[in-house]
Amino acid sequence: MHHVFDLFSDVDSNYGNFSKEKFVCWYAEDESIRNCVEKIDYYELSGQDTIAFFDLRRQPIDGVYRSLILDEQKGLILSRQSSKQIQNTVYDKTSIGKKVFQDFIKNNLKYQYRHCLSFGYVAFFFKHGITQGSDCISLHKVKDVEFDMKQNQCHFQTLGMKHNLTITFTDINENLPKRIEESIIHNQVVSNSLSHHLEHISLKCMPAYKSVLDAILFNEEWITKTPGKVHLAEVAHEIVDIMLNALVETIQKEVNWLDHQEHIRRVKRMLKDQ
Structure with missing residues (x-):
């Protein structure tokens, strides 16, 4: 885990919960934050290392960096790519990730929208949906989700940190809890499909992370529409x-x-x- 995340997860830190809006202010005002940031032209989405990434098209950092990435190994990264371009680095790399496969599951579940790119034990949730540039959180790195609809915020508590790192999405839509729920179910269908296929060739899937992707299995209260x-x-x-x-x-x-x-x-x- 990169040391920079201790700043946002340590209870004695001056920074607290992480959000895109807070980072923009910290970057402008705090040289120590600027010195922690790696600037690159190209970033490839990683199920192992990507914690979240944020769309900065409306307010690019230094006028050119259109995405902010939280990477477990590299820390804070600014990329010239748009969030949509980062998404596309993994979108068509496997048959599972292709649009036709992902949309087939969405349509069979009779969902109107798709906010998730599902791989079974890895799943990326996109705040504004899969078809446009959007902030994104790796659900397989999240152990709990809290919704504050009065403040229009959603708080994701991450896995594997020295302290509890909480990533906040602001200005959320009232339907976001439903979209996260649908995304977890969408991913569960992908997981079931892969497990079923692997069992036919005498293989077993690896155990899942203890993340919110498992919520459907443990009947978490905010998962209200678990399909049969x-x-x-x-x-x-x-x-x-x-x-x-x-x-x-x-x-x-x-x-x-x-x-x-x-x-x-x-x-x-x-x-x-x-």
């Missing part, structure tokens, strides 16, 4: 079928087996028998 297990299982089976079909299509294209239907049928049987 049967529904999740049905969605998982349908997703696995799509994954199998996609795999066979890839084999057809890469190995040029288009004219060898018997081989294709054999591959399908082998996959389904796993």
Whole structure:
């Protein structure tokens, strides 16, 4: 853990909870904060190290840095990229992250919006949704969430800090609690789908972090609309079928087996028998 986070998590510190708005003020007024910041042109979103990132397009730091990142290893980072560009560094890297897969789950859950990029044990929540530049928090690094609707704020208490580091989203929409809830459920469906698929090939998923992503499993009070297990299982089976079909299509294209239907049928049987 980078030492700079002790400033925002130590109860004796002069800084307190971390928010984008506070950082902008600290950066302008406090040289010690400016000296802690790494400035780069390119940042790649990391499930292991990214704690959160913030959209600064409306008030770029030093006129050029459009995103602020909290990275577990590197500390505070300012990037010339927009938050949308940072999001895109991971969005299409795997089949799981592709829009068609993520939206398929959203549509099956009958959600109107998608605020989460879900990978099962890693999930990124976007304050303003997945389709535009937005502040983002790594839900797998959050152990608790508190909503202060009177102040229009949401407080995320993070995992793995020496003290409790709390990251605050300000100016939130009244629907944000619902969107976080939907995002946790969306991610749970991805996790169930992957677990189901891996069990078919005799593999097991790693245990989940003890983060808010597990809230659905422990019936946390603010998770009010947990879908039935049967529904999740049905969605998982349908997703696995799509994954199998996609795999066979890839084999057809890469190995040029288009004219060898018997081989294709054999591959399908082998996959389904796993």
